[in-house]
Amino acid sequence: MHGRLQTAKSIDEVIQHHDFFLDKCLKECLLLLPELIKKVEKLKSLCLQYAAATQWLISLSIDIPKLDEQSDGSVGSGKLKSKNPSQVQKVMTRNSAITDSILKFEREFNAELQSLRPILSSSSQAEPYLTHLAQWILGAGNDQ
Template sequence: MHNRLQTAKSIDEVIQHHEFFLDKCLRGCLLLLPEFLKKVERLKSLCLQYAAATQWLISSSIDVPSLVESDGSLVSEKPRQSKSRRPYQPLKLSSSNKTVADSILKFEREFNAELQSLGPILNSSSKAEPYMTHLSKCILGIGNEQ
């Protein structure tokens, strides 16, 4: 765009070069494909759901000592040695390992299905935009013989 602007002879040519540049940017960022943007948004949503579930799982499995005594008073930073105080009890997970594994596999299946559905969208658009062919092949796993 910079080189083209240097040779522009009128404001109309500047506007034309700028519009061409903006169009090229929109195409390069895949912002002119509403179907593609919906799929990417769905992938993002799945990733955020997975991250939230993972965060919950980690936080529920970490041993957190109780900061409140049985009488309702806060425990000081250096806990007192008291015979009446119950020994520290780690938190238990409310779900079994199988349930956790099933949840992870469900996220994986949904993510892979959404990712695979991007391939045909990109493939059909690659006829108009050849640079999308490479992205389509990467998503579909074509040509990954490395």
């Protein structure tokens, strides 16, 4: 825009260059595609939920007593050595819940990402600025 303004010869050209710049900003920030904005917002929300859950799980894991420590404070061979089977069961159940939670986030994120396919596929043909994004997302599933 700056370069175009330097060559403008009238206020009408300045307004025209400014309008072109604003339109380009709206398009390239995806502000003209509300359906796409909703999908991106959902992906962002899932990422924030995953980050919060991960942070909670990390803080929770700090509080989990180490089952492989022997009563004298020395560390055992890495196997679960506890005289309390319910404690071992509790940790195994917690690990399973953590794994299930992570897999749930992964499934939801992948489903939302895949739901972008038809939107980007149809929009990228009309809007060339979406081509790179569409190629990346449409090609992302091929790596799996």
